Amino acid sequence: MDPFLSDRLSAVRAIVREAGVVALDYFSRRNEIVVSMKGRQDWLTEADGAVETFLRRKIAAVFPNDQIVGEEQGGSGGDAMWIIDPIDGTANFARGDRQWCISVGFARNGVPEIGLIFSPAQDEFYEAVRGHGVTMNDQPIRVAPTHDIGTAVVEIGWSPRRPTDDYLALVGRVMRAGATVKRSASGALGMAHVANGRTDGYAEVHINSWDVLAGLVIAREAGVLINDFCSGPWVTEGNPILCATPGIARDLENLFEPRVTLS
Ligand code: IPD
Ligand code: CA
Numbered sequence: 456m457d458p459f460l461s462d463r464l465s466a467v468r469a470i471v472r473e474a475g476v477v478a479l480d481y482f483s484r485r486n487e488i489v490v491s492m493k494g495r496q497d498w499l500t501e502a503d504g505a506v507e508t509f510l511r512r513k514i515a516a517v518f519p520n521d522q523i524v525g526e527e528q529g530g531s532g533g534d535a536m537w538i539i540d541p542i543d544g545t546a547n548f549a550r551g552d553r554q555w556c557i558s559v560g561f562a563r564n565g566v567p568e569i570g571l572i573f574s575p576a577q578d579e580f581y582e583a584v585r586g587h588g589v590t591m592n593d594q595p596i597r598v599a600p601t602h603d604i605g606t607a608v609v610e611i612g613w614s615p616r617r618p619t620d621d622y623l624a625l626v627g628r629v630m631r632a633g634a635t636v637k638r639s640a641s642g643a644l645g646m647a648h649v650a651n652g653r654t655d656g657y658a659e660v661h662i663n664s665w666d667v668l669a670g671l672v673i674a675r676e677a678g679v680l681i682n683d684f685c686s687g688p689w690v691t692e693g694n695p696i697l698c699a700t701p702g703i704a705r706d707l708e709n710l711f712e713p714r715v716t717l718s
Pocket of ligand 1: 526
């Protein structure tokens with residue numbers, strides 16, 4: 456592996472593990488910490504800011520020239536950039552549901568290269584480097600072999616950033632095609648679950664870069680087909696996301712709006 460990437464993988468893998476300990480401590484004290492709303496159904500806890508600050512400080516100490524973009528503290532990116540979601544699934548975190556994670560991705564010249572997703576409350580650690588495979592808890596993972604949309608499980612994410620009617624329309628189309636639909640409220644884990652075959656697809660009409668950069672590498676390395684998320688001002692503005700196991704990719708492509716192409 457290119458030493459530029461292997462140095463970053465080994466250093467930041469350890470940093471994400473440490474951040475998991477910090478986040479779990481907040482999770483165990485969630486009834487005592489400050490919880491607020493950034494907007495309708497948009498949660499913020501004291502842990503989000505603290506974990507992002509921890510990750511930024513640790514990564515900047517080892518790679519001072521890398522850019523850092525984070526959900527809570529912003530940033531615009533650069534040629535070598537880390538994109539961080541300190542707690543993805545904040546609504547779950549705030550209510551004591553263990554389905555949340557730390558998501559840290561790295562992109563070089565706009566290409567997703569490293570993906571690290573850690574769900575400390577479930578003790579699941581995903582890591583991938585482009586072209587070098589993907590593991591969960593050190594075991595290789597792979598997409599599900601599903602070919603029939605009538606047996607498929609598809610996660611469809613929702614946020615208040617887009618009209619709820621668009622979400623309901625997509626859910627309706629996917630269910631009428633025969634799939635069952637779920638929503639687990641962490642986009643990063645949603646993509647990781649397509650990668651390990653727990654689901655067959657993840658779709659959301661708009662999602663932010665910090666929710667998906669790590670998942671893009673993890674899913675791609677597991678054989679998932681994905682739309683061209685990294686286009687336009689994707690780092691700061693986000694894009695639609697659609698990813699699917701190959702056997703149902705064309706079905707989901709035909710059901711998703713806006714139109715995207717999976718490859
Ligand atoms: C949200 C979650 C959710 C997804 C939203 C995200 P947050 O992030 O990933 O599953 O549907 O688009 O904003 O608020 O939990 O960090
Ligand atoms: Ca998030």
